Amino acid sequence: MPPTPLQLFSSAMETAIHKLPSFKTINPSFYTARGTASFRVGLRRSSSSLSVSASADREGDQDLGHRTRPDFPILHQEVNGSKLVYLDNAATSQKPTAVLKTLQNYYESYNSNVHRGIHFLSAKATDEYELARKKVAAFINASDAREIVFTKNATEAINLVAYSWGLLNLKPEDEVILTIAEHHSNIVPWQLVAQKTGAILKYVTLNENGAPDIGNLKQMISRKTKIVAVHHVSNMLASVLPIEEIAHWAHDVGAKVLLDACQSVPHMAVNVQSLDVDFLVASSHKMCGPTGIGFLYGKSELLSAMPPFLGGGEMISDVYLDHSTYAEPPSRFEAGTPAIGEAIGLGAAIDYLSGIGMQNIHDYELELANYLHESLRAVPNIRIYGPVPSGSIRRAALCSFNVDNIHPTDIATFLDQQHGVAIRSGHHCAQPLHRSLGVSASARASLHFYNVKEDVDDFVRALKDTVSFFNSYK
């Protein structure tokens, strides 16, 4: 097994006081696929996180959760008198010290506007900002960093495609295929654009396993289909769509594919070239990076043919009083001063994730996913949404559920107040899906790689207590 860049680095650091964690790499090719650029900032990991991780490493066979928890200072606190159990990672993830340090370093030492000044700080900020773009490109295996457009979040990225690509390409009677399980972010922009263009939205329903019906989707694709805009991993059902196949079917009829990868990019290796998607969107805050930054990946030839979405500085090449000429992508789509520090922070998050290895994260989370589902099923009168995991059906490490006759928000409130367990309740921005399941809301526990089985145990114990508390009031 060839040494990973992290291992190489860590042996180079032997003389230093702290030793880097040498995560056992299951898929070493993962690193080579991602190039070396993405590890540069990773070397700047904070000494505090290194020292704790290193001690974890010495203990040998600790799982990934226990090894990485020390890197997340926020996890080590009490809320409402109980140890915090943070299980709302699908809403947003926590940030490792390495990311916090990067942000602080940016604002302390080279905060400046990008692409605008020739002075030292501006040049440095521009370099780091563009380096972050390269890291994102490498992380999802885009062939060129110019295929990455920084946006505010995934929602803005979808709106960008819907307005820029959609308004240009959709005609009356053209069809946009979505699933009923899409996040509102991947429904409403299409509704707005469909209303302007006369295009028709078609929704794939769920199958008998409670996952989006792939057969239904395949049947729906026709010459009328212009774009298939679907999630990769469902933020409520925990199901995973076979994107390679879907892209194949879509491309057969000349349709494009937009992948909402919000819930996959933080948890598994996602490769835009092997999936062959035309657009991909994700949010930094769900992948251990800062809020206020996300990205759109778009194939070069598509981005080049798209008109700007927002107008302003940065996105033009020349402005006259009556017209302007537009810059090339990605600048064309980045009007105004971007979230510079946040983009650089996202770069640091990518370094951190890559340092662990997305395959390692995925393997560990698969284990957590099964453990969570199994443990929750033991709670009386519970209904867990989405497919039941099996040899062939894999779930993400999250469970949305309802307990008979208790409102999920009441459950979440009590879990928080009495047990310090943070879960989400509500419709998770997936109202059509909830409606189709015959409920208005659900509770959701969602995990990340820094969660451990003990978190699941604490949560399930607390949930049982919560249920008996409310039932005693009936």
Next chain:
Amino acid sequence: MISAFLNTALPLSFSSSSRSVKLTNHNDPGPKRTKLKFIINQERKFAFMPLKCIWNSDLEWNARNHSFCVSCLTATEVPLGSSEVVADRLGRVVSEFRSLTEPIDRVKRLLHYAALLPPVDESVRSQENRVAGCATQVWVEAELDELGRVRFGADSDSEISKGFCSCLIHLLDGAEPEEVAKVKPEDLADLNVGLHGKAHSRVITWHNVLIAMQKRTAALVAGSERERSPPLEQSFPSSLVATAEAQIPQSRWQKLDANLSRS
């Protein structure tokens, strides 16, 4: 005739085993039979406006469906809507919640209040009565009575939200419209359960319910003055994005429920 002086700081017993106020006949649209038993905390001084209960000992209660909201707490012989009444009740509810430092006790208190919330007609659970922005489903309806006071009814699918509604109805039912308008969300920050001090989060039920009550009240007042006032600015249609849900085969929807993983 019982004439109980009540301290509305609710010195009632709140544990599940000794809930002391029970409303029965939840679905009976006719006159409600209400079983009430109050344990009065003698230690409390009745420093506030004494509220007098005006129901008969045989518990016949002939008021309108929900005008007896929170039972005796709003039915007083004091002229309703006087500013002191709302302010006093507010002060008492706030100090009541402030005194509960254990989270579980606050939840219990809210569940108790939830049990006091009078049942409303099924028709109240309509789309136009939905309170926007809550994490749970909450419905509020408002009417002006013959004296021009606002009468509220509310319901929710969440017990904790019901508790919030019950507190708000206790505060505002029967008040003058101006009194309703005067209450500021900040005044109620102490009612928070789990959301300390954040009076403006979208998910805070009582905040949204209060705003809804105030909006409905304003609309009622505006409605009764419509002839005199100029038309309002046309608001942006809220159903702008009505498109293609028709493309979902409805029959599939029903099938799904039976197929969920259940244990």
